Amino acid sequence: MKQTKNKVLLVDESENLLYVIKDYLELSGYAVYDFMDEKLAEKSLSSHGYNLCIIDIMSKGKEDFSLLQEIRKNNDLVPVIILTANTSKEDRIKAFKYGCDDYITKPFSIEELELRMQAILRRCSPSPDKISSIYEDKIYKMGHFEFNYSSMQLIHPKCTRTLTRKEARLLQLLLEHKNKLIPREIILKEVWGDEDHSVSRSMDVFLTKLRTYLQIDDEAYILPKESGKRKTVYKDGYEPLVEIVNFHGAGYMLKVKE
Numbered sequence: 001m002k003q004t005k006n007k008v009l010l011v012d013e014s015e016n017l018l019y020v021i022k023d024y025l026e027l028s029g030y031a032v033y034d035f036m037d038e039k040l041a042e043k044s045l046s047s048h049g050y051n052l053c054i055i056d057i058m059s060k061g062k063e064d065f066s067l068l069q070e071i072r073k074n075n076d077l078v079p080v081i082i083l084t085a086n087t088s089k090e091d092r093i094k095a096f097k098y099g100c101d102d103y104i105t106k107p108f109s110i111e112e113l114e115l116r117m118q119a120i121l122r123r124c125s126p127s128p129d130k131i132s133s134i135y136e137d138k139i140y141k142m143g144h145f146e147f148n149y150s151s152m153q154l155i156h157p158k159c160t161r162t163l164t165r166k167e168a169r170l171l172q173l174l175l176e177h178k179n180k181l182i183p184r185e186i187i188l189k190e191v192w193g194d195e196d197h198s199v200s201r202s203m204d205v206f207l208t209k210l211r212t213y214l215q216i217d218d219e220a221y222i223l224p225k226e227s228g229k230r231k232t233v234y235k236d237g238y239e240p241l242v243e244i245v246n247f248h249g250a251g252y253m254l255k256v257k258e
Contacts, residue, residue, distance in 0.1 A: 005031040006121060007048055011041045011067065012056040012083060021054070024110050038067045045074045052117060056083045057095065065098050072099040076164050079120045081113070096202040099164070102193065119193065124165075140175045142256045143241030145214070147171060158216055166191060170206055174244065174254035183251040207252055211244040 008030045012018045015036060022032045033048060035041035041055070055067055071080055082095050085106040092103055101124075102116055138149035146155040152168040154161045163171065170191050173182065184200060192199055241257045 005029060006051040007031045007033065008117075009041060009044065009048070009050045009053040009055070010034040011038060011054070012036065013058060014056075021110060021113070025114065028114055038064070042067060042070050045071065050075075050078055052121060053078055053080045054083060054113075054117075055080065057091075058084055058086065065094065068095065068098050068100060077124070079124050081116065081120070083108075093199060093201050096192065096199045097205060099166075123193075138172070140172070142175065142178070142254075145242060147175065154213060156216060161213055163213075166206060167210060171210055174210075174252065178254045178256045181247055181251050181253045184249075187252065207244060207246070214242050214244065215240075 006029075008025060010018065010022060010025070010032050011034075012021070013036055018034050018036060022034045025032050033044060033050070035044070053071055055071075057064055057068065068080060068082070071078065076099070079101040080099065081102045081104060082100045083104055083106060084091070084095075087105050095103055101120055104113060104116070140147040140149070144156055147153070148155065149168060149172050152163045152165065154163055154171070170187070173187065173190055184203070188200060188203060192203065240255075243255045245253045245255055247253065
């Protein structure tokens with residue numbers, strides 16, 4: 001039976017680099033759709049079911065995240081690898097906040113690029129014979145919540161919220177180690193595939209979002225920002241059934257009252 005090729009969107013302003021990467025990946029068995037123009041690449045999103053996107057975020061000498069944002073509007077699941085000559089910590093953090101899965105600075109090894117692609121595709125696109133074992137019965141219960149990892153839905157009697165892929169993976173990791181402290185380095189490696197502390201701020205943003213999603217009980221309310229911080233206050237004698245606790249500098253814990 002002929003194996004279906006993974007479709008790869010490849011966008012780069014450098015014609016030479018574009019063709020070098022394309023030739024290498026096609027020889028490795030990928031179906032590559034290459035573009036030098038971001039607008040043309042953007043138009044192709046609706047007509048091709050890409051398995052992976054590799055995009056250069058440099059546009060006319062400046063960082064441009066518009067294509068990454070457009071990809072995420074169309075598809076929150078497709079993995080995105082960023083290519084850039086910019087080594088700025090701030091732009092790296094921004095790229096992860098906008099939803100990239102990996103970030104590679106130029107110059108780079110094409111062999112390493114393909115290995116990173118393989119690793120991401122293994123995590124995001126398991127083979128058919130493994131799908132049932134990975135996703136079957138991935139339903140977690142905590143307090144008044146039910147979390148369906150397969151559909152990425154966080155269900156509560158008051159509302160149902162569909163999480164992003166990273167939010168879902170992050171919540172799953174917390175649930176699998178509930179009531180245990182998970183070091184920051186472990187979270188970064190398991191969810192972002194990177195122990196680099198330059199993306200730790202992005203991790204904190206995602207965890208803050210998850211914490212907010214879980215704070216929908218009538219017994220809890222959130223005070224406005226004071227000195228740049230938010231504080232959750234509960235009625236006297238009430239303990240939350242589910243709570244994400246930040247152990248500053250150490251890690252996070254999902255506390256679930258049994």
